[in-house]
Amino acid sequence: MSKAKPDRARAVRWLTGTLGWAGGGVLAATVVFVGWAWWGLGGEGPGTDSAVNPRWGASVMVLGVFGIVLVRHLRGQGTDPDPAQPRSRSRKHLLFPVFLVVTAVVFVFVALPTDSLPPLASPRDFTASEQAIALWGVAVLVALGTVLSLGVLLGPRGKPRGLWWVGAPAGALVVVLVAGLVTPLSEYRPVTHTFLSEAPGEPAPVPTDVSEVGWTWTAPENTEVVRVDAGSHGPVVVLRDGLIALDGRTGDELWTHRARYSYSPLDWTRGVLSGQGGLASVTFRRGDDVEWSHLTLDTATGQIVEDVPFPEEVPWNAGTWSDARLLHTDAGNYVYGHKRTLYVVGTDYEQRWERPFGAANRERLCVSGDTAVLPYEDQIILGEMCADQPAAEDLTDEDSRSWGDRVDAAQESGTVSLVALDAATGEENWRREWDTHEEETPPVLWPGGAPRPGAAPVFLVADRAFDVRTGQDLDVVPADLVGLHPFGHAGKGVYLHADSEGALIAEHSDSESGDPLRVHRTDAEGNVLESTVLPDSWLPADRIRGAVLNDALTHTDITRPGSLEAGERGTSSVVVTPLREATVTEEDLRRIDFGSDLLVPPEEGRGSRPSLEVSSPLIPVPGALVLALSVGSTPGQATEPFALVP
Structure with a gap:
């Protein structure tokens, strides 16, 4: 039983490490995604779409700050002969990254393009905008990437190669999938159609008088x-x-x-x-x-x-x-x-x-x-x-x-x-x-x-x-x-x-x-x-x-x-x-x-x-x-x- 517990702990930490590298892949690919959403979908110019919620920019700031914290953390790691050995990290040291993660998640909701998402938008104010959806996708990806990247902080020390080539490509693939969803979401127009399987009997006559x-x-x-x-x-x-x-x-x-x-x-x-x-x-x-x-x-x-x-x-x-x-x-x-x-x-x-x-x-x-x-x-x-x-x-x-x-x-x-x-x-x-x-x-x-x-x-x-x-x-x-x-x-x-x-x-x-x-x-x-x-x-x-x-x-x-x-x-x-x-x-x-x-x-x-x-x-x-x-x-x-x- 004593040997099983370290093996289980080692497996958990390897999993969190892999997820952390996936988060890093998401964040790295999001940088490219931002450029595509801002300039590639800009229409008449970068960011000219009036339907864009300007609060999405706060997510880019979180991306930049969290990226610096993550890079500094990885550069400070050396090779450990036992990568399953947990790090000794203080709660105070982890407080700032956790704060950034919470901020990123909050801005997923704050940056919602409420005028471009049919389930949320009022029909009177609805404005179709592929760019607004894409830039909100930036906020979603930043939140996802920062949450997953906590695994790097909590996972095994060092940079085991196996975790890198599994996690990082998977994170980049997630960004590609989100990019593929931008157009379908921007074109989503729900139609309500209810009908009867057969006529509801004989119609009533038009009244000859009313009372x-x-x-x-x-x-x-x-x-x-x-x-x-x-x-x-x-x-x-x-x-x-x-x-x-x-x-x-x-x-x-x-x-x-x-x-x-x-x-x-x-x-x-x-x-x-x-x-x-x-x-x-x-x-x-x-x-x-x-x-x-x-x-x-x-x-x-x-x-x-x-x-x-x-x-x-x-x-x-x-x-x-x-x-x-x-x-x-x-x-x-x-x-x-x-x-x-x-x-x-x-x-x-x-x-x-x-x-x-x-x-x-x-x-x-x-x-x-x-x-x-x-x-x-x-x-x-x-x-x-x-x-x-x-x-x-x-x-x-x-x-x-x-x-x-x-x-x-x-x-x-x-x-x-x-x-x-x-x-x-x-x-x-x-x-x-x-x-x-x-x-x-x-x-x-x-x-x-x-x-x-x-x-x-x-x-x-x-x-x-x-x-x-x-x-x-x-x-x-x-x-x-x-x-x-x-x-x-x-x-x-x-x-x-x-x-x-x-x-x-x-x-x-x-x-x-x-x-x-x-x-x-x-x-x-x-x-x-x-x-x-x-x-x-x-x-x-x-x-x-x-x-x-x-x-x-x-x-x-x-x-x-x-x-x-x-x-x-x-x-x-x-x-x-x-x-x-x-x-x-x-x-x-x-x-x-x-x-x-x-x-x-x-x-x-x-x-x-x-x-x-x-x-x-x-x-x-x-x-x-x-x-x-x-x-x-x-x-x-x-x-x-x-x-x-x-």
Whole structure:
């Protein structure tokens, strides 16, 4: 037993000595690593990256001082005939090296590049930086090297060769491995994607009326709610960094896709696809890829339907109204609008087709309105008014100032056309045309909204309704009921809802006449089934489009926080107006009150933040009517969804 103990002690000291030489190898190789991280990854110059935590430099100071202590210690060692014999070192002599080791370990945490490591960084402040990661790696290596090098101080005397050629190369290899991890760490972008294996049963119907707040939902931290779209089973909350789908009946989360550190800055690349409640899209980068990835998701389950690169040809401003938003993806094709031209680009970045419209049409002298593009499911409807070629020969100026000349030429001799294009191929599905007259104006396309069960979707132009899928004329709008705007369209707030089975139409009176506002319900033949009389005094026309349910109109009544004194409470309610054959009075209204901390007045009191914006859109979804209450301006707005249920 007495012989075994010295053998065990000798083995332990040989091991600590080997680890000490490994620490020395780490420290020596770290000197080279510092040069590579500082100059090799400097980009525009050594250390120019603003994401670098300057505290990493303290680790280099520790490296230098500890290196001097270690070299002096090794130079003072002689060859000992019994290298297993322990050194006699005082605690006082070891105190300073231990202090340096502790300091090095502390600076691993102090020098963390918190803005460049996704698990630690706030998505708002995240800055990808390979150099910041590499220089933090210096702090990690210095701490590791100093800890291991204590073995030289505590291990056997002398410099046995066997320990050197095992430990030092191993330490250098560790530095090489750390260098190899710098790029993967700097490109690390975690993506959260949860989904269901199958659809969660039959979706609840869209409510025809509401009576109470059923549930509320709080957005995750460090992100913003952009808007709320209607999915197949409830709302799809469009976040700044992704999508979260909720069950409309309960508010439970169905699925999530969030790329908190690599999301597209373009809000129009996220959300439920136009006219398709069953599909949603999200765009993000994988790692440090230059290319964007574009996913199409099933809104019922969150499963990936399509995963393809986002075409680099899509311009940054392709989401404005005049250019249309990203409209549809089908079989790896992208349809987008830019400068009044529709483009389809494949995943190989090859253009499939393009279709100019309005002023961009070079073959005919055409003009289109602000809402000339209407996407629905797998097709895109374009509306334009074009002059016949003979009338256009004298007009060659394509500038926007020729709008009046274009309209005059088309009114003299021209055609109004509505064309439905297949989103994937550009082929015409159907076309409707009629000759112009002297008061004709470019067509303005109004969507009729989601059709009721068993009905077909429609869109409206002036006082006419058309079947979206076939272009067929429908009779749901009674003759002479809708007064047209001087520019030829019905105006905002006239068509509340329409499908092939009937329409809900608001008849606005002249502002000077004092006549009440009427809402008419029609059938498929255009017969008025019932009329609800609403006094203008309490329901302004511009608020009637809050949300339209089958049996009620809804709008919000909210007091802006900036108009309240500190501690004062304002109004926060959803007003429900029943639709029936009667004259509605104030007593017939139902108010559903909701409370929100977002509407608490500022501490400074009235007028301190007069520009504080309040947005309160109401979105009918399966199972609920969702109020997306937003206070503040983008960026930095706060949004809280409330679900109103029957």
